[in-house]
Amino acid sequence: MVYSSLDKSEKIAKKSILVFIFTGFAEFLLGTISGSVALISDSIHTFTDALVSAITFFGLKFSRRLPDGKFHFGYYKVEAFSAGISALVMIAVGLAIVYIAYLKLLNPAPLTVYIPTMIVAILATAIFWVMGFIKIRTSRIVSSNAFKFDTYNTLKSGFSSLTAFFGVFLSYLGFHQFDALAGIIIGGFIFTIAYITTKEVSLILLDACRHPEFFGKIKEIAKSVRGVVDVYDVRLRSVGLFVMGEITIKVDGKMSVEDLNKITKEIREKIKSQIANIVRITIQAEIA
Incomplete structure (x- = not known):
């Protein structure tokens, strides 16, 4: 039962990588054309999500390896370790996004393209939320810290893209500083999930039991x-x-x-x- 569910989670994580890369490329392209810091920040965030899904996929793979002469108790903690690496990556990306958005906030300017930019942002929101809810159903069966992190990360990506949409929309209405503010908020989403994940991973690596x-x-x-x-x-x-x-x-x-x-x-x-x-x-x- 556990291993069959684990197979399913691996397949979902693998598909997530492709979805994140494709969506991130579309966001980066429109963000660069329009000059939207919010959408560019979200695209960087999305590419990082692809990396997180890749780390999750390989973490789940390694956790199933049998004990050997070096690791007598198996590789079960690899998936927790992979979630910890993902959290560190997210913190680094979050800092970069906040810095870029802060620079734009000091000198707000109108975007060159609005409607296509907003369409890409809202489509990204829908894609991430659909994928996130699919992962939620699987995470209820598989008690994997790395996969749960990947699930929260995908849902957070939906909120991130929605934030980018509102940033672009408010800029369209003449409030140009909101595009940069949206980028800063996106950085906040990243820091929140990274904190929660780091806390959970620390408990596992310190041998705490999460199943009272x-x-x-x-x-x-x-x-x-x-x-x-x-x-x-x-x-x-x-x-x-x-x-x-x-x-x-x-x-x-x-x-x-x-x-x-x-x-x-x-x-x-x-x-x-x-x-x-x-x-x-x-x-x-x-x-x-």
Whole structure:
């Protein structure tokens, strides 16, 4: 279930790259012809989104690689690391956009072309929002930090293009400084998403668990196995898309080693079958 959904998320991320490149090129062309800082800023932002989708795609690919002699616990955190790189790229681009827009704000001027520029901006808004809602449906199935970042980034791109549209529209009405202000606002969108993503990625890289609902469920599953007296000390940590953990159970001191192995095997199989995100669970036993 998880891997089939992961395949779907990879395909969507791959298609996003092409959509972002095509849309970004159209925005850059009209922005250059018209002299709109807002649309040029949005085009740079869009090209960066293509890079983000590319990083997401390769991050999802690498996270599925099997453990080897160097990475004994697998490559699960690669997708979180890729989301962190994406956030850093967004911060750099955001600073560049704000700087360019600020320079234009000091010397506002009318645009050379208005109607085609506004059409491109509103079409970009529609494209990004449709693509974003498609990603939302997939992100509900796949608990991937990188893919969720890519989803938020796509929706944010829609708001960014809409902001560019209003900047051009207000410039058309004679308020030329709003084209530059729209560019600054677009930079603000970028900083907000980058901050949220950096925060989430930091929690994963510090082994925090983003699934508190799993604790009670794991205890319930383990206690349901015959021979288990008590369950405590459940510890979980997120490793990108998946979760690893360990639990301690109490059993009868007269239990044989063979029976104990059967119990731990049954607990492990039940947990993995009922919680798809659990990739590894270590079970320790103590005498009650």
